[in-house]
Amino acid sequence: MSNSTEDLENLIALMAKLPGLGPRSARRAVLHLIKKRSLQLIPLAEAMHRVGTTVRECLNCGNVCTSDICDICQSEKRAIGQICIVEDVADLWAMERSGVFKGRYHVLGGTLSALDAVGPDELRIPKLIDRITTEQITEVILALGATIDGQTTAHYIADQLPDVTVTSLAQGVPVGGELDYLDDGTITAALNARKAL
Helix, strand or coil, X not given: CCHHHHHHXXXXXXXXXXXXXXXXHHHHHXXXXXXXXXXXXXXXXXXXXXXXXXCEECCXXXXXXXXXXXXHHHCCCCCCCEEXXXXXXXXXXXXXXXXCCCCEEXXXXXXXXXXXXXXXXXXXXXXXXXXXXXXXXXXXXEECCCCHHHHHHHHHHHHHCCCCEEXXXXXXXXXXXXXXXXXXXXXXXXXXXXXCC
């Protein structure tokens, strides 16, 4: 096998490890990039190199950025006193896409899991507790998944913060959702979180 074939196979194998891509999709993506070499492959490779050498974790909240402190933490326009706790950066980005939350964030880096030996010290929970006191946080919003590990993590964090208002995102029927298509857990959560009209 020639070096060029080895390089291509290596690229396909690396692409196949990305979420949502298997070997076939990775092969198609690589062939597409090769056909569009100057418009897509070379700019993509350059952008990946730049990101790989410059992006780091925000020392304050755990977001990804190109400086020690991310733009959200540095912004004077963000509401102080509120902090939204998310599991990972993808969740932070989803919240930001909505444009609804105007406070600051804290990325845990996962959830508590006894099976996977993930305790509070493996997550960014000690840093969160430090931030609560130093930043005069009055409300902590838990935006964690409705999984067992997510709920365990939410309860653990709430127990650690007796002097702060702790809220969580409402869970239940999505906008446009039909009851017939929802699972029992979602219907139960929606019924329990009902409110007066």
